[in-house]
Amino acid sequence: MSFMKKSPWVIHYDGSSCNGCDIEVLACLTPLYDIERFGIVNTGNPKHADIFLVTGAVNAQNVPVVRQIYSQMPEPKVVVAVGACAASGGVFHDCYNIIGGVDKAIPVDVYVPGCAARPQAIIDGVVQGLAVLEAKRKLLAEGKLEELEQKDQLPPLPPQTHVKEDQA
Amino acid sequence: MGKHTVVPFGPQHPVLPEPIHLDLELDDEKVVRAIPSIGYIHRGLEKLVEKREFKEYVFIAERICGICAFGHGWGYCKSVEGLMNIEIPLRAKYLRTIWHELSRIHSHLLWLGLMADGMGFESLFMHSWRLREKVLDIFEKTTGGRVIFSACKIGGVRRDIEDSELHGIAEILRGMRDEVREITDIFFKEPTSVSRLKDVGILSKEAAVATCAVGPMVRASGIPLDYRVADTSGVYRELNFTPVTTDTCDCYGRCWVRVQEIFASLDMICQAIEKIPAGDIAVPVKGNPNGEYFARLEQPRGEAFYYVKGNNTTHLTRFRVRTPTNMNLPAMVEALKGCDYADVPMIVLTIDPCISCTER
Ligand code: SF4
Numbered sequence: 001m002s003f004m005k006k007s008p009w010v011i012h013y014d015g016s017s018c019n020g021c022d023i024e025v026l027a028c029l030t031p032l033y034d035i036e037r038f039g040i041v042n043t044g045n046p047k048h049a050d051i052f053l054v055t056g057a058v059n060a061q062n063v064p065v066v067r068q069i070y071s072q073m074p075e076p077k078v079v080v081a082v083g084a085c086a087a088s089g090g091v092f093h094d095c096y097n098i099i100g101g102v103d104k105a106i107p108v109d110v111y112v113p114g115c116a117a118r119p120q121a122i123i124d125g126v127v128q129g130l131a132v133l134e135a136k137r138k139l140l141a142e143g144k145l146e147e148l149e150q151k152d153q154l155p156p157l158p159p160q161t162h163v164k165e166d167q168a
Numbered sequence: 169m170g171k172h173t174v175v176p177f178g179p180q181h182p183v184l185p186e187p188i189h190l191d192l193e194l195d196d197e198k199v200v201r202a203i204p205s206i207g208y209i210h211r212g213l214e215k216l217v218e219k220r221e222f223k224e225y226v227f228i229a230e231r232i233c234g235i236c237a238f239g240h241g242w243g244y245c246k247s248v249e250g251l252m253n254i255e256i257p258l259r260a261k262y263l264r265t266i267w268h269e270l271s272r273i274h275s276h277l278l279w280l281g282l283m284a285d286g287m288g289f290e291s292l293f294m295h296s297w298r299l300r301e302k303v304l305d306i307f308e309k310t311t312g313g314r315v316i317f318s319a320c321k322i323g324g325v326r327r328d329i330e331d332s333e334l335h336g337i338a339e340i341l342r343g344m345r346d347e348v349r350e351i352t353d354i355f356f357k358e359p360t361s362v363s364r365l366k367d368v369g370i371l372s373k374e375a376a377v378a379t380c381a382v383g384p385m386v387r388a389s390g391i392p393l394d395y396r397v398a399d400t401s402g403v404y405r406e407l408n409f410t411p412v413t414t415d416t417c418d419c420y421g422r423c424w425v426r427v428q429e430i431f432a433s434l435d436m437i438c439q440a441i442e443k444i445p446a447g448d449i450a451v452p453v454k455g456n457p458n459g460e461y462f463a464r465l466e467q468p469r470g471e472a473f474y475y476v477k478g479n480n481t482t483h484l485t486r487f488r489v490r491t492p493t494n495m496n497l498p499a500m501v502e503a504l505k506g507c508d509y510a511d512v513p514m515i516v517l518t519i520d521p522c523i524s525c526t527e528r
Binding site for chain 1: 235278293297298301313315316454524
């Protein structure tokens with residue numbers, strides 16, 4: 001685990017998941033797993049968050065929401081895709097309006113496997129996210145903004161979405 | 169006439185674990201109209217029956233919703249078994265009932281936690297979820313999975329539970345009763361929580377009938393509508409059980425009904441464990457489904473409806489679920505009318521929304 005100057009805050013959003021992964025993300029916050037002991041707090045406000053936990057395979061209607069939450073988060077920021085759905089579409093990969101993974105909508109740094117992902121795996125994912133966060137913070141401190149921008153660039157809108165780029 | 173404003177609520181909102189969007193029309197602080205819009209979790213999994221074989225589809229059916237995963241698997245199996253005239257062994261029926269009622273306890277405890285979190289009662293949230301972990305431990309011990317465990321298959325169940333282990337489970341559940349009471353009493357005795365729940369979000373008996381509400385929502389409006397009473401695919405007929413109702417019609421009542429259902433389920437599982445017979449846990453399935461059939465099942469959130477249609481091939485041609493939250497949304501809109509803006513999260517939470525069921 002890398003050294004952190006600040007306790008990271010996470011925001012969780014359900015990008016068309018089946019709830020299985022969501023409740024496991026929430027279970028991480030509760031007494032048995034308790035990620036709060038690392039200073040990690042769940043927040044509802046994207047402007048306060050450092051780590052974005054997305055579950056689910058993201059459907060056409062949800063793409064703009066996920067992208068908006070992502071762009072509202074301040075730099076440096078890390079995205080952790082939780083569950084098989086978020087990584088590749090999982091069991092829903094061939095559904096007609098599923099874009100097939102969070103990385104088609106926003107850049108993803110850490111993938112957590114499992115269907116449903118186990119809390120232990122999610123905590124591990126968050127901890128690995130901390131290292132990425134620290135690296136991005138360094139880039140920011142050294143003023144390498146272009147490199148950072150390249151890393152956090154939004155991919156083009158997936159073909160399933162029916163909204164225009166400026167609305168997304 | 170106060171100032172008229174429209175406040176968007178969601179899709180991303182701190183009290184909402186899942187995305188749903190509401191447009192709230194306010195007159196000063198009073199809500200005059202609420203317009204829900206859904207579609208953020210629609211995956212189109214009903215259409216997947218065309219791509220998966222009917223035996224495989226159980227796994228997809230379980231992922232309609234991760235909270236009542238076992239129930240949806242059961243509902244799907246039940247409808248296919250009905251279509252193919254399969255009679256499952258009695259022990260499998262008992263095991264299904266036990267797992268389903270355990271899911272109900274886990275679902276209601278989860279909901280109690282979210283409810284407490286919604287009103288800012290953080291420690292109660294933590295305690296409810298701590299208790300819920302005991303149920304998840306039982307799932308993990310008996311099936312290997314924590315939330316989605318695929319124990320149901322067409323023709324029976326996939327795993328057996330040893331009798332000694334069943335008695336261990338009964339022991340754990342008996343111990344849980346006092347702990348649950350300790351926590352849930354806070355909801356009903358603590359003045360802060362009572363004042364947030366009492367007389368908030370009234371859904372009258374007539375409105376509950378008119379909006380076709382189901383589950384704890386309708387039972388809290390004084391109507392004893394519970395499909396478990398008539399269910400023959402489980403063993404509810406052999407267990408001593410009456411639907412929990414109250415007629416306070418408000419958030420307090422809905423909370424009360426769910427809490428009493430936790431106790432009822434704890435009791436039912438212990439009864440089932442006493443009575444479970446020895447025997448097979450599954451029968452072989454031969455042939456393909458042909459024709460159409462529907463089945464109903466009482467999920468933690470209310471009655472769900474499953475429809476299947478087959479044409480004698482390995483793939484079904486149509487599968488349809490009508491889930492409880494889908495039926496409860498009109499009731500929620502009704503209950504939101506005329507409430508204070510600050511009570512909106514409470515009312516939205518008391519229908520126990522499961523958006524991923526609703527949109528499938
Ligand atoms: S990975 Fe599995 S449990 Fe998680 S959201 Fe997808 S289907 Fe549900």
